[in-house]
Amino acid sequence: xxxxxxxxxxxxxxxxxxxxxxxxxxxxxxxxxxxxxxxxxxxxxxxxxxxxxxxxxxxxxxxxxxxxxxxxxxxxxxxxxxxxxxxxxxxxxxxxxxxxxxxxxxxxxxxxxxxxxxxxxxxxxxxxxxxxxxxxxxxxxxxxxxxxxxxxxxxx
Numbered sequence: 001x002x003x004x005x006x007x008x009x010x011x012x013x014x015x016x017x018x019x020x021x022x023x024x025x026x027x028x029x030x031x032x033x034x035x036x037x038x039x040x041x042x043x044x045x046x047x048x049x050x051x052x053x054x055x056x057x058x059x060x061x062x063x064x065x066x067x068x069x070x071x072x073x074x075x076x077x078x079x080x081x082x083x084x085x086x087x088x089x090x091x092x093x094x095x096x097x098x099x100x101x102x103x104x105x106x107x108x109x110x111x112x113x114x115x116x117x118x119x120x121x122x123x124x125x126x127x128x129x130x131x132x133x134x135x136x137x138x139x140x141x142x143x144x145x146x147x148x149x150x151x152x153x154x155x156x
Contacts, residue, residue: 015073021144031140038136
């Protein structure tokens with residue numbers, strides 16, 4: 001499976017590696033399939049409109065996520081991350097960093113997708129719809145995370 005490789009950067013952090021996985025075509029397609037069922041259930045749209053909503057919200061989260069996920073991950077590294085790493089004597093690629101990266105990626109994608117569904121597709125704003133989008137994104141981002149075990153990062 002082909003992934004973009006941030007290893008060529010002079011400074012890397014967990015969110016930068018994750019972003020490379022989130023941009024892989026198989027992971028994007030899996031996310032679209034997973035989130036389609038959530039969109040259909042949340043909106044009550046017919047199949048065609050659910051597909052349009054799914055693709056639209058995921059296109060928005062992909063385009064904004066390209067910048068936001070690495071930037072928020074970097075902000076984590078220089079804020080809470082530094083404090084936790086120092087306190088517990090762990091590094092940037094510890095379980096804490098990867099867990100924070102996972103949570104931040106899920107929240108970023110869910111916020112963007114919720115915004116798209118509310119503004120463009122007029123979905124009613126509810127806490128439940130946001131929570132379900134978080135679940136859908138946890139599954140999608142989880143696939144990207146699982147890819148690290150099945151296809152470990154290799155230096156080229």
